[in-house]
Amino acid sequence: xxxxxxxxxxxxxxxxxxxxxxxxxxxxxxxxxxxxxxxxxxxxxxxxxxxxxxxxxxxxxxxxxxxxxxxxxxxxxxxxxxxxxxxxxx
Ligand code: C2E
Ligand code: C2E
Ligand code: C2E
Numbered sequence: 001x002x003x004x005x006x007x008x009x010x011x012x013x014x015x016x017x018x019x020x021x022x023x024x025x026x027x028x029x030x031x032x033x034x035x036x037x038x039x040x041x042x043x044x045x046x047x048x049x050x051x052x053x054x055x056x057x058x059x060x061x062x063x064x065x066x067x068x069x070x071x072x073x074x075x076x077x078x079x080x081x082x083x084x085x086x087x088x089x090x
Contacts, residue, residue, distance in 0.1 A: 010053070010078065011078070012072075013045070013046055013078070014047055016077050025077075028077070031057060035047065035049060054068065069082050
């Protein structure tokens with residue numbers, strides 16, 4: 001892997017995402033809902049998304065992809081390994 005992208009597969013904790021206040025998690029929650037709808041994948045507790053999607057979300061949140069993945073770890077939406085994997089990668 002190269003650049004500042006997280007190396008680990010991005011697996012969003014959907015239950016945790018639902019518990020967060022909408023002003024924080026709203027854009028991510030809408031993005032995840034759109035992907036679920038496109039896949040017809042509604043019953044999961046987690047959702048694997050594309051690395052490319054994290055880059056799009058980072059633009060929406062006005063952060064770098066690495067900063068956003070750290071934020072998502074802080075929110076409990078991504079597992080702590082997402083932060084560790086990036087630290088090793090960089
Ligand atoms: P994995 O990718 O490590 O996923 C482990 C489990 O997390 C999955 O078990 C599933 O319960 C859940 N999971 C992960 N991502 C998603 C998601 O986007 N939506 C939903 N609804 N659940 C998700 P499962 O389904 O028994 O799959 C076991 C393993 O089989 C997966 O491990 C993966 O290695 C493979 N697999 C399953 N479906 C696919 C697929 O569509 N594409 C690929 N490439 N591998 C798949
Ligand atoms: P698409 O991008 O044309 O992908 C068509 C099909 O190829 C997908 O159908 C899926 O079966 C497979 N596919 C494409 N890329 C991957 C991948 O990285 N991993 C796996 N396991 N399979 C892949 P599916 O799942 O029914 O999705 C239909 C359409 O929904 C996709 O068409 C795409 O436009 C959108 N979509 C679904 N999930 C995502 C996502 O995580 N991110 C984005 N940006 N779009 C998604
Ligand atoms: P995965 O299915 O294990 O795929 C791992 C990586 O292999 C993907 O990382 C992507 O770089 C590549 N890949 C797999 N299938 C395809 C494909 O059909 N076309 C292309 N161009 N590349 C493919 P990526 O994109 O970061 O996706 C991470 C995970 O997100 C995937 O793991 C899968 O679990 C999920 N995902 C992404 N897009 C889709 C989709 O369209 N439909 C579904 N059902 N799952 C998707």
